Amino acid sequence: MRVLVILAVCAVVSAKIIPDDFPQCKRNDPELDKCILKAVDVVKPRLLNGIPEVNVPALDPFNVPTLKLDRTASNLRLKATIKNMKAFGGSNFKIEKMKLNLNNKYVGEVKLTIPQLEVTAEYDVRGSRILTLDISGKGKFRSNFTGITVVAKGSAKPIVKDGVEYLQAEKMITKLRIGNGQVFIDDTERPVAASSAAAFFNASPSVVLDILNPLIEESSAAIFKAFFNKIFGTIPLNEILVVDA
Template identity: 35%
Template structure:
């Protein structure tokens, strides 16, 4: 009974409590991609504790302290011949003092192992005993009072997704209980035969361990059946991705959704604030700044050559992008998009080598600049890879094309190195022809962005099975 209550509470904390459209303020939301999801669920149950005492009508959870039960069969007369006993109209107190002792989850396999203990329970209600001892019939009814101490329970819960649905259901719940001690007082027990009644009481008090051993399997089995029915009744109308979200920053989109493109756009908008600072659990680096190791410029023949290496480039403003359009083609595994970048600022280092006729110039320093009103056209294709029997989205081609806007670039330190007259001329040429300079470096800049962004994207998509990112 105690284990049954706690696993019900666990399911509420783990499954139900994270999924309502209007989430109550006392619910602590957990996401299955969280590497600390077990600790999160444990915290969720703790947050629920005071509300469990009062009951939660919206999920059909009655108050737990005290809690009432209609009937608990102790001995069924079948597995225990000549002994039939049950308790009815039971009221128990002490369940709210539970302590979580174990919580292990395999989110992918939907397996949940829960351990709990209760220091002390008190119960009262009605009893009925129908037995035969040494051919002597024993029948008695009345009220009982009991206390049970040192209760430990462990439940193994197996979930699955219903066929043709995305409903979370449970196929089995296996409950194991261990009871240290109990005291039982049966009023009016065999009052018509005081000698036999006293003998029966002595038999019970002197054989507690044996009675616990005999009665526990049936209590476990019956509690598991009741709990399984309760769990499926709670979850049968709820979408798995709503009750146990994939993550706090990804909203799952359905491939068949006629508004799929809008769903993906909303996902990107939601994801950007997270990507701005990075998502360590997904190995996704921060977009602010986005760091490019090297962008190279190789221009002109040998007698009019400009070689430049831009290194450790830090770009700011990527997360402020505006999605102008997005088109998905799931059957062909293709996405296309147009994006506006209102303003990109950057800082890095340059190493330039110029050879024009007989004039030569070499210089190093810091490069800064800003790019305003740039556009981006993206064509992205992917395939499906398999890992541990699950399919994942894998980006194979990220074609990014920049549409040039206004550009301002500054090369610090040109005048402090080599031919200063030539350097002054270079500054003026760069000032008047910044767009031409950007045009020259754009192919390598695009390639650097392609490599970096496909790496970030795959770090994310490789974390989630394809059917969870895009529901069938």
């Protein structure tokens, strides 16, 4: 998704993985943004299960094997390990706005919406709290989020490996807004406390999401940057951005 998906579409086109009638986007096209948006619509079904040929991961579910969280704020102390996280529903994204600047630099901004995401994972949380609520424990959780808006901004630079240029992300920033959410927790260590924590969240999701939002934004930006570099570290830059002969 995000800037990652948009540039991945260009990579897929150049690698000739999809049919020849797929829309080709040229670097010097004055309507490059429109061309790429059209390309995204065409290739979107292939993003559902991923495109192994160019290291594009599946969007449904989107998998994160391990995620470490460590943050302290006035109303939050969180130290957690999240494993086997899966997000379902990301393939239903809709791009609302896009801007690319390829004039001697590689900068992009994308605004998109996702109607609903279901997230499942295993967690191990130690010495943590939200407000005054102890949230330490270990187990599994499932959460449903609706009305999601994401604005992703990124910059990249070319690097040279064995005489070939590749594109790698320098900076990735995401801003998220989640309309509503519910969580369901199955804790093996402290089931009563976990039930209370889930009830607190479900009664006031906007309060908890506001507290967690900076951490969610930082974590998502780090995940997307890692996947960006994984994909574009194997595809030469001159195959991602097609230049007229």
